[in-house]
Amino acid sequence: MSSPDPAPRWVDTGGGEGPLWSFRVGDVEVFPIREVDYLPAPTDFFPQLETESWTDGAFYTREPFTRDGRILLNQEAHLLKVGDRRILVDAGGGNGKARRGGSVYDRTDRPFLEQFPRAGVALEDIDTVVFTHLHVDHVGFATSADGDGGWVPTFPNARYLVVRPEFDWWTSADGARALERTGDYIADSILPLRDAGVLDLVAADHRVAPGVRLVPAFGHTPGNVYVEVESAGKRALFAGDMLHHGVQLERPEWSIRYCVLPGDSADQRRRLLERVADTGDLLIPAHFPFPAAGYVSRAERGFTYTFIDV
Numbered sequence: 439m440s441s442p443d444p445a446p447r448w449v450d451t452g453g454g455e456g457p458l459w460s461f462r463v464g465d466v467e468v469f470p471i472r473e474v475d476y477l478p479a480p481t482d483f484f485p486q487l488e489t490e491s492w493t494d495g496a497f498y499t500r501e502p503f504t505r506d507g508r509i510l511l512n513q514e515a516h517l518l519k520v521g522d523r524r525i526l527v528d529a530g531g532g533n534g535k536a537r538r539g540g541s542v543y544d545r546t547d548r549p550f551l552e553q554f555p556r557a558g559v560a561l562e563d564i565d566t567v568v569f570t571h572l573h574v575d576h577v578g579f580a581t582s583a584d585g586d587g588g589w590v591p592t593f594p595n596a597r598y599l600v601v602r603p604e605f606d607w608w609t610s611a612d613g614a615r616a617l618e619r620t621g622d623y624i625a626d627s628i629l630p631l632r633d634a635g636v637l638d639l640v641a642a643d644h645r646v647a648p649g650v651r652l653v654p655a656f657g658h659t660p661g662n663v664y665v666e667v668e669s670a671g672k673r674a675l676f677a678g679d680m681l682h683h684g685v686q687l688e689r690p691e692w693s694i695r696y697c698v699l700p701g702d703s704a705d706q707r708r709r710l711l712e713r714v715a716d717t718g719d720l721l722i723p724a725h726f727p728f729p730a731a732g733y734v735s736r737a738e739r740g741f742t743y744t745f746i747d748v
């Protein structure tokens with residue numbers, strides 16, 4: 439059993455300037471597109487901490503997972519070059535959008551899209567945007583202000599894929615209640631895609647491109663999926679919000695406050711961790727410290743995570 443490597447892997451992208459990092463999964467080139475890091479109080483995400491505590495000295499209580507007693511969450515999306523396909527997995531929090539509740543995504547102006555040209559990709563080149571789920575921090579850059587109070591697709595030549603039960607839930611009465619916390623981001627980030635005729639409601643095991651497919655893992659949200667990429671004998675799982683923080687490696691049963699179906703989310707998280715511990719697949723959660731890519735192995739308590747070098 440290799441011990442976890444807690445060494446910081448922080449590479450500040452300099453506000454969208456400086457080097458852009460990438461790694462390969464077989465022949466697929468992956469560019470993490472970093473949006474923001476933030477430091478919520480642990481109890482903001484983990485209500486379990488009101489009655490239980492972290493293990494003293496555990497790897498996830500330190501950098502890069504935790505800083506000064508606050509959990510460190512990274513917000514990034516992933517740009518994939520798969521042959522001649524250009525695929526974006528999740529679309530960040532977005533710019534210039536009104537969000538409630540002290541959100542880190544309220545009326546922001548972050549250099550997210552500016553990173554694409556440095557990967558050699560124009561916005562027009564993106565052919566597919568995949569949403570792992572429809573939370574506020576995964577959809578925002580899908581649309582941009584049209585200058586007239588409306589919103590239009592950011593990537594003019596892309597199809598935008600969302601799993602049908604996910605779309606159905608967020609546009610239901612239950613979904614409307616869930617949107618009260620942040621404000622109705624479905625209205626400015628998803629419905630304009632439908633109105634433009636570029637939103638595809640797909641099956642939860644949809645094949646996106648050769649070697650790229652969705653895997654159903656409902657729980658974090660009612661139609662949550664992750665994205666499996668397989669190329670030249672290598673495999674990576676873009677796990678979205680299946681897990682948010684290192685503590686969930688030790689405690690897969692800890693769902694976060696914002697999991698819609700916490701019990702199902704916990705079951706899916708454990709299943710995913712067991713899968714990657716057995717297969718050695720690369721696991722890439724959306725909110726782990728940059729570059730959020732690493733390998734999972736079993737530990738005395740739960741699992742550990744070893745970051746790749748970039």
Ligand SMILES: [Zn+2]
Binds near residue numbers: 573678679724
């Ligand atoms: Zn998220």
